[in-house]
Structure formats: structure tokens, C-alpha cells
Amino acid sequence: MTENASSSLRTLPCFVRPGARAWRCAPVSAEVRGFHAALPGYSPTPLTELPQLAAELGVGRVFVKDESSRLGLPAFKALGASWAVHRILAERAASGKEPGPVTLVTATDGNHGRAVARMACLLGQRAHVFVPRGVHPQAVAAIAAEGATVTEVAGAYDEAVRLAAEAAAGPDAVLVQDTAWAGYERIPGWIVEGYSTLCAEIDEQLADGGYAQGPDLVAIPVGVGSLAQAVVTHYRSRPSGRAPALLSVEPEAAACVLESLNVGEPVSVSTGDTTMAGLNCGTPSSIAWPFLRGGLDAAVAVADLDSADAAGDLADLGVSSGPCGAAALAGLRAVLAGAGAEERRTALGLDASSVVVLLSTEGTAANPHATAGH
Numbered sequence: 321m322t323e324n325a326s327s328s329l330r331t332l333p334c335f336v337r338p339g340a341r342a343w344r345c346a347p348v349s350a351e352v353r354g355f356h357a358a359l360p361g362y363s364p365t366p367l368t369e370l371p372q373l374a375a376e377l378g379v380g381r382v383f384v385k386d387e388s389s390r391l392g393l394p395a396f397k398a399l400g401a402s403w404a405v406h407r408i409l410a411e412r413a414a415s416g417k418e419p420g421p422v423t424l425v426t427a428t429d430g431n432h433g434r435a436v437a438r439m440a441c442l443l444g445q446r447a448h449v450f451v452p453r454g455v456h457p458q459a460v461a462a463i464a465a466e467g468a469t470v471t472e473v474a475g476a477y478d479e480a481v482r483l484a485a486e487a488a489a490g491p492d493a494v495l496v497q498d499t500a501w502a503g504y505e506r507i508p509g510w511i512v513e514g515y516s517t518l519c520a521e522i523d524e525q526l527a528d529g530g531y532a533q534g535p536d537l538v539a540i541p542v543g544v545g546s547l548a549q550a551v552v553t554h555y556r557s558r559p560s561g562r563a564p565a566l567l568s569v570e571p572e573a574a575a576c577v578l579e580s581l582n583v584g585e586p587v588s589v590s591t592g593d594t595t596m597a598g599l600n601c602g603t604p605s606s607i608a609w610p611f612l613r614g615g616l617d618a619a620v621a622v623a624d625l626d627s628a629d630a631a632g633d634l635a636d637l638g639v640s641s642g643p644c645g646a647a648a649l650a651g652l653r654a655v656l657a658g659a660g661a662e663e664r665r666t667a668l669g670l671d672a673s674s675v676v677v678l679l680s681t682e683g684t685a686a687n688p689h690a691t692a693g694h
């Protein structure tokens with residue numbers, strides 16, 4: 321495994337909160353799991369054990385939740401888009417609205433927009449997707465290939481979200497955004513609910529392997545924090561099983577959750593360029609924030625080079641992981657190495673028998689940057 325000299329010399333941008341494992345919240349409806357299970361083409365994504373990483377990290381077992389093929393797309397995002405679009409259309413039908421096609425509008429760093437476009441196409445609806453600067457042209461082309469109208473925006477992700485919200489104000493259009501703000505929280509809440517299936521699968525897969533207690537640590541790639549909200553909700557509401565440590569991992573160029581945790585309130589950061597396109601977000605989701613503040617044990621920011629190294633190492637071990645997906649490994653490596661590593665290991669409750677799950681949220685096909693350096 322490559323040791324990146326620049327990262328070991330840097331002061332680690334990291335936040336640790338003792339006591340997060342005792343935080344509790346209400347669970348999501350069990351209906352979501354059944355909905356996904358009934359979708360055509362659904363099957364749980366692999367939970368792959370990588371003993372080489374367990375040896376490197378000094379823990380008992382390391383599993384990678386491999387989202388490189390989820391409902392026919394190369395990232396986990398279809399879980400949220402499918403459930404949210406289902407809820408939107410069911411609500412429209414129940415309210416007696418004209419059954420004609422609706423335009424599903426969203427902004428995206430790539431994966432969510434493609435998932436919304438795919439759902440629109442499958443369900444006979446239209447999609448209009450706003451894409452900020454910095455998204456790989458192949459990712460943009462993949463959204464258009466789903467039949468969506470694509471509008472490329474010169475600004476950053478937050479600007480694309482603003483323009484999408486404006487466009488969705490028209491008739492027969494609905495904003496299907498995977499981040500929330502005051503006054504726009506219900507649909508992002510459904511998207512978060514949709515992500516819960518990923519955690520339910522992990523528990524079932526670990527239980528099948530003899531780990532009924534679940535993981536000791538889950539490492540989560542974080543953009544606006546909606547996926548992390550789902551993971552916190554799942555593991556802080558379980559009636560049984562132990563409470564794992566939950567680690568948020570962001571790019572250094574867009575560490576809005578780390579910054580917010582350090583400041584103690586949600587703040588926006590101005591974002592830079594990063595290969596971790598799906599994590600290039602400057603503002604935490606409003607509905608995610610209470611869950612992130614209460615339920616995350618730690619947050620760390622990683623450099624593009626470290627995520628590229630992790631993606632290369634995962635590829636060598638047979639797992640296709642894009643820059644966002646590989647951020648989970650890069651983040652855990654950062655936390656468990658360098659000055660203060662032993663204190664952080666203790667704070668996270670990790671020892672030589674711990675079971676760690678890394679969420680590899682996209683495959684290399686989701687973001688061609690992944691293969692550029694390898």
C-alpha cells in the first residue's frame with residue numbers, strides 16, 4: 321500500500337466526538353426495504369471481505385460495501401431517487417392531479433442526476449438535470465443518455481442547486497434534490513429514507529457471516545451528508561446490536577461537514593476542484609445536520625491523491641471503486657495513521673478484533689477520474 325508523504329506530513333484535518341455512539345433517534349419505515357426488494361433488477365450489492373486491509377489497519381475484519389453496480393447504475397444513488405420518485409408520483413396520483421408526465425428536476429455532481437434521469441425514463445416521466453462545473457464529460461454524457469435534458473452550469477454545485485430549484489417552480493415540474501434547506505425538506509427526507517436499504521443489507525450480510533452485532537465502525541463518503549444521515553439514522557435507532565463508530569470522510573476541497581462540526585453549527589464553505597466530484601458540496605443538508613452533529617463519531621478530510629491511492633489499492637484487491645467510493649478507505653487510513661493515531665483509535669473504540677465496513681459508494685465507471693492516475 322502506498323504511503324503518501326504529503327499526507328503524513330500535514331496536520332490531520334479531523335474532528336472526534338466522544339459520546340456519539342450513545343446518541344439515539346427514531347428509525348425509518350421498514351416499507352423502504354420491501355419497495356426496493358420488489359424493484360426489477362434489485363439484488364443486494366456485495367459486501368466483500370478484504371483481509372489485506374484488516375492486516376494493514378490493525379483491525380479484525382474489513383468489509384467493503386461495493387456499490388459499483390446498484391440497480392443497473394454505477395453508484396448507490398438509485399436507492400434514494402427510486403424511493404423519492406415513487407413517493408412523489410404516488411402522492412400526485414392520490415391528490416387527483418392530471419396523470420400526464422411530470423418533469424423531475426435536479427442538480428447533481430453526477431450520480432444522483434443520472435439516477436433521477438433513469439427513474440424518469442423507466443416511469444414515463446421527463447427529467448431536467450443541472451450539472452455544475454467540474455463534472456467529468458463522460459458523466460454528463462451518461463445523464464443525457466438516460467434521456468434527460470442537461471443544463472451545464474458555469475458555477476459550483478450550490479449554484480446548480482439554486483438554478484434547479486428555480487426551474488422546478490414551473491408547472492408540472494418537481495424538484496427531486498438530495499439536499500435540504502429551510503422550506504424544502506420533505507423530498508430530500510424521502511431520498512435519505514431510500515438510502516436505508518444499503519445499511520439494512522449490510523446488517524443482513526454481516527449476520528449471515530456470523531456478525532449479528534453488526535459493524536464496529538462504518539466509514540462514509542460525505543458530500544451534503546444525506547447518506548451519512550441515513551447511516552446515522554440506521555445505526556442510532558437499532559433496537560439491538562452494538563452502536564458502531566461512524567466516520568465521515570470529505571475531500572479537503574469541500575469539507576463543509578468537518579468545518580460545521582468544528583464550528584458547532586452548519587456553515588457553507590467555498591469549494592475547490594476535486595476528483596471526488598460527488599463529494600464536492602459546500603453546504604450540509606439542513607435535515608442531515610442534527611443527525612451529523614449528534615451521531616457522527618468523527619470526521620476527516622482527505623486529499624485527491626490519497627483517494628486515488630485507495631482506489632488503486634482497492635482495484636488491486638478486485639473492487640471497482642471511484643474516487644468518492646475510495647474516500648472511505650483513504651479517510652480511515654488517515655485517522656489511523658500519523659500523530660495522535662492511537663488516541664483516535666481508542667476514541668473510536670477500535671481494537672484488533674474490530675469489524676470495519678467501508679462504504680464504496682461508486683465504481684470507477686461512475687467517475688472516469690478514478691482510472692486517470694492508475
Ligand SMILES: Cc1ncc(COP(=O)(O)O)c(C=O)c1O
Pocket residue numbers: 395396397429431432498541542543544545546547548598599601644645681682
Ligand atoms: C459516489 C458518491 N458517494 C457519496 C456521496 C455523498 O452523499 P451525500 O451528498 O448524501 O453526502 C455522493 C453524492 O453525490 C456520491 O455521488
